[in-house]
Structures are given as structure tokens and as C-alpha cells.
Amino acid sequence: MDKPQQPCLVSIRTQYPRFSVTERKIADYILINPTKIIHSSINQLAEDLNVADSTVFRFCKRIGFKGYQAMKIALASEVVTPLQDIHESVDEGDSAKAIASKVFKSNMKTIEDTLVVLDEEQLEQAVDAIVSAETTYFFGSGGSSLIALDAFHKLIRTGIKVQTVSDSHFQQMLASQMTKNDCAVFISHSGATKEVLQALNVVKSIGATMIAITNYAKSPLSTGVDISLFTVSEETDYRSEALSSRIAQLSVIDALYVNILLKRGSEGQKALKKMREAITVKRF
Secondary structure, three states: OOOOOOOHHHHHHHHHHHOOHHHHHHHHHHHHOHHHHHOOOHHHHHHHHOOOHHHHHHHHHHOOOOOHHHHHHHHHHHHOOOOOOOOOOOOOOOOHHHHHHHHHHHHHHHHHHHHHHOOHHHHHHHHHHHHHOOOEEEEEOOHHHHHHHHHHHHHHHHOOOEEEOOOHHHHHHHHHOOOOOOEEEEEOOOOOOHHHHHHHHHHHHHOOEEEEEEOOOOOOOOOOOOEEEEOOOOOOOOOOHHHHHHHHHHHHHHHHHHHHHHHOHHHHHHHHHHHHHHHHHHOO
8 A cells, every 4th residue: 555645765764774785775776866767667777776676566565655656656746846835945026924934844844754764663772772871972063063962951951961062073082981881872964974973983993872863874874873863854945955954853852852851750850850940040
């Protein structure tokens, strides 16, 4: 049975971590060449990938479609008219309210798509890893460093030990002081940010649990960590893909925060109460 509520590309990203080697080969080809797929027959695709037609057919069934043609139709609707009702172009004549409406709708779509690809098992593993770690460290560069700071701001309320710094040199120093009982969360939209990968290599040599929040299933970051939490963001004329990903990353952090707070039970509530009491002196 087809799943029209879950677009083809989103479905592939959702299930990517559970694909076999051959399935990932097909998935990578579709993700990189979606337009070409629309104009290719199942025989042409199978020949390009050196796999059997039946292998391609089973892959289409795996991601929720009746067959190759059904997958192509879904893919065409995404590539040819990429969600124009949501990701509309901003025109010079648009009013301030109209522009705000388009930005809000784009943000909403980003969050909805990210929820679709958010793997429940991976999310639960991430929550368990953070709760059981002696200290959880957040790493990010540029705009992602602000997401890391937001994660610190939220998770410190739960009573667990968290650390982050914005400077890349300080991040390397911080990573070097971790132990195998700690947890590291790396935030990078591309999954290929040099500074983040440098910290990743340091943490990997230590043996601490590693979590990624990223947009790409096949990136140096997502393939180098233990747990991956994927986001989905669409690029528009006035909003870069990396910019809109911020909304998705913040939402993933919020989901981690609420799950961790609930998992810690009375200890989490006690820590939250202490935090609120401590910051009341800042209010007038």
C-alpha cells in the first residue's frame, strides 16, 4: 500500500540506517539523481547499478510503494513541483505579512518532515546515552555552535552534567579531556564541517558514545558516530537549506530535553525546581 503522506526522498532518508549494502547503493543513486530516475525505466536503473530488476522492485516496496512506477510518480511530484504550496518564492511585491506567512509555512514543513525521518529507536538510544553518561558534551561550528549552546541551556535544567564551548580550539581541548564514560553530541547540517570532524576524531579515539544531529545520512559525521538523529530541510530562494535546518535542529534538541527530563523523574523535577529558584533573582 502506498504511503502518500511520506514523500519518496523523505522515506529513503527515514529508513536509510536500516538498509542493506545493496539497498544503500540504490538509495544513494536516487538521492543524488532524482531527476534522472523520473526519466529512467526500472531496467535502465538496474543496469546502471548492476543489480537485478527484482532488487530495484523490492527496494520500492521496502520504502512503501507498490512498485517502481508508483515510486517514480511520488518522486516526480517532489522534484518537478517541490512543495510549492509550502516553499513558495518570496516576491518583491509581497507584504510583510505575506513574507512572514511563507517563512512560517517553510518552518512548519521543515519540522513535519524532520518528525517523519526521526527514528524512534535512535532517539531512545540517544536519550539513554545522555542520561547514563557522566558528562555530555555538545560540539558545533558556526550556526551549529548556537544550537549546541541552546542544548546546554536546556539540558542543564535536567540536572545532568553538560558542557559546551563555541571556539573550535577550545572544543578540541574539551574533547581531549573526555573519558569513555562520557557522551558527545555533534551538530552539523552538512555532516562534513572540518572543526566538528576534528573533534569527532578526538572523541572516537577516547571511546565515548557519539551522537550526530545532521541532515545527511551518508556523510563523514553520520557514518562515524554510534547514533544518528536526522533532520530534513528544504532550500528556498531566500532561505538557504542550512538556515532552515536550524529550526529542525532546535526541535530535535527540545525532543531530547523533554525525554531526558521525564526519564529522570523526580530527580529531573528537583533539578528543574532548583534552577528556577536560582534564576528568580534575575527577575524584577
